[in-house]
Amino acid sequence: MELVNVERVRAAQKLLSTVVRQTPMEHSRVLGEIHGTEVYLKLENLQRTGSFKIRGAYVRMHGLDAEERSRGVVAASAGNHAQGVALGASLLGIPATVFMPRRAPLPKLAATRGYGADVKLTGESFDETLAASIVFAQRTGAVFIHPFDHPDVIAGQGTIGLEILDQLPNVGTVLLAAGGGGLVGGVAVAIKAMRPDVKIVAVQAENAAALPESLGTGSPVKLPGVRTMADGIAVAKPGALTFRHVRDLVDDVVTVTEDSLARAVLLSMERAKQVVEPAGAATIAALMQYPGRFEGPVCAVLSGGNVDPLLLLQIIQHGMRAAGRYLALRLRIDDKPGSLAGLLTMLGDLGVNVLDVEHTRMSDELRLGEAEVSLNLETRGVEHCAELVAALRAAGFTVLR
Known part of the structure; x- marks a missing residue:
């Protein structure tokens, strides 16, 4: 099959004009501060069916x-x-x-x-x-109907690129989540035809990154397995046609960790006020994991917002741990009345919320007159965690962590 050209993408855009919505483009101050350049979010999570x-x-x-x-x-x-x-x-x-x-x-x-x-x-x-x-x-x-490896599918996804150029004419870099490669390949076709200077970057989950090895060998390579919370891009092998588009048109491929994906979902909710699934937040994860790497203005496409509420709860908790908002501590205290109460009072004075506490006097590691306390705490972030540990040690507590 021949590569898709921009004329085919334009024809797809005309066909879709009464079917899909032109999704909003919103400026993100917080991501701009993290990355050091102007950052805009293309909100395909608000598309019909919740994705592109x-x-x-x-x-x-x-x-x-x-x-x-x-x-x-x-x-x-x-x-x-x-x-x-x-x-x-x-x-x-x-x-x-x-x-x-x-x-x-x-x-x-x-x-x-x-x-x-x-x-x-x-x-x-x-x-x-x-x-x-x-x-x-x-x-x-x-x-x-193949999910990515067909010219019509690639052309349809490429219509996002035409919208980006219309909404952000001076865009410098476009970040796109990549699984099979239909989205990044199609958008690259549209944008490179009119703005070859714009950098197109594919973002893959670290545990489902088939593109780097495929590009290294010159043909699609199948991973032995994929394991990532980003189910939307959990694809073990790029398509034959999409691979050619990526090889010829995409400037860079980056991978993001599971921690970065979780933190990105959390940030999108807290600061961008967008519900985004892990695959849809992969571009935010890239901005957070590689600050300063991408030439601005940057457009990060949020490709989908369909996420199970139970999974979202787990992701939020994972993201809070990754961001230092949850802290698990083990301490040794004096085994006497009032010691635990004094510890908890100190934690409250330090602005920490105690989620749960376990107190034991029975351990081979404890000396006579000692007790061990295990705590799960909610903090304000990494710096607050460091301040908390330092304060506890200064007060004479043995912090085991």
Whole structure:
């Protein structure tokens, strides 16, 4: 298949004009301060279905002829592509079957069914789900709608690039989360055709980073496994077509840690007032993990906002620990009346919130007259943690941490 060109992206934009919304572009003061340049957020988490995926899915299905539409479509997805296919198929009057991993987030599962698709929960990983959907397509004749490796899908995702140039004409760098490569490849096509000087940067989760090795070897490489909270970009191998776009058009690939992803989700809620899933927050994670690396003005695309509330709770807690907002301490105190009360009073005076406390006098490590206290504390951040430990030691407590 030939590479997608900007004319194809423009045609996709015209087709999508009554289907998708042009998502907002908002300035982020806090990320600008962290990174040392102007930073803007492209809010695809506010797109229909909660992510950019409706763009490519709709363009792909609109291109089917009447006979193909009558056979229905099938897709495999952890959630966002599933919703894009389900809604697009509903708008076009096409029967849709969507395969999702058994552990797919419940909101994504419910939304996909709500848009009218027949959902089949199969496999523990995306690769297993993808294989099952391909078998289904071969058996039934349904048209397989690939989540990223098709020219129409790439062109549809590329319409975001046209919007970025319209909303932020002087953009210097565009950051995009990358799994299979459809989003970053499509946006690179659109932007490089008109502004070849703009830097396009792909952001991958450290534990699901297939692009660096693939680019190093010159062809798509499959990882032995992926394990990341960012399920939207947990793809073990880039597509053959998307890889060519990335190889030819993308300027840089960076990876981000799980801690950075969790902190980015937390920051997006606290400071940007946006609910963003881990994959959608990958670009924020890159700005936080690599301050000063990217030429401004920077546009960070928040690619999706579909996150299970239970997972979000875990991510927030993880992010607070990574940001030093939670602190676990072990201390030794005198085993006498009032010692524990005095410790807790001191913590309160230091502005610390005690989440839970465990007190024991039974340990082989303790000397006679000693007790051990384990504490989980809520603090104001890393500096506050350091001040707290220093104050406790100055007061004579043995801090084991």
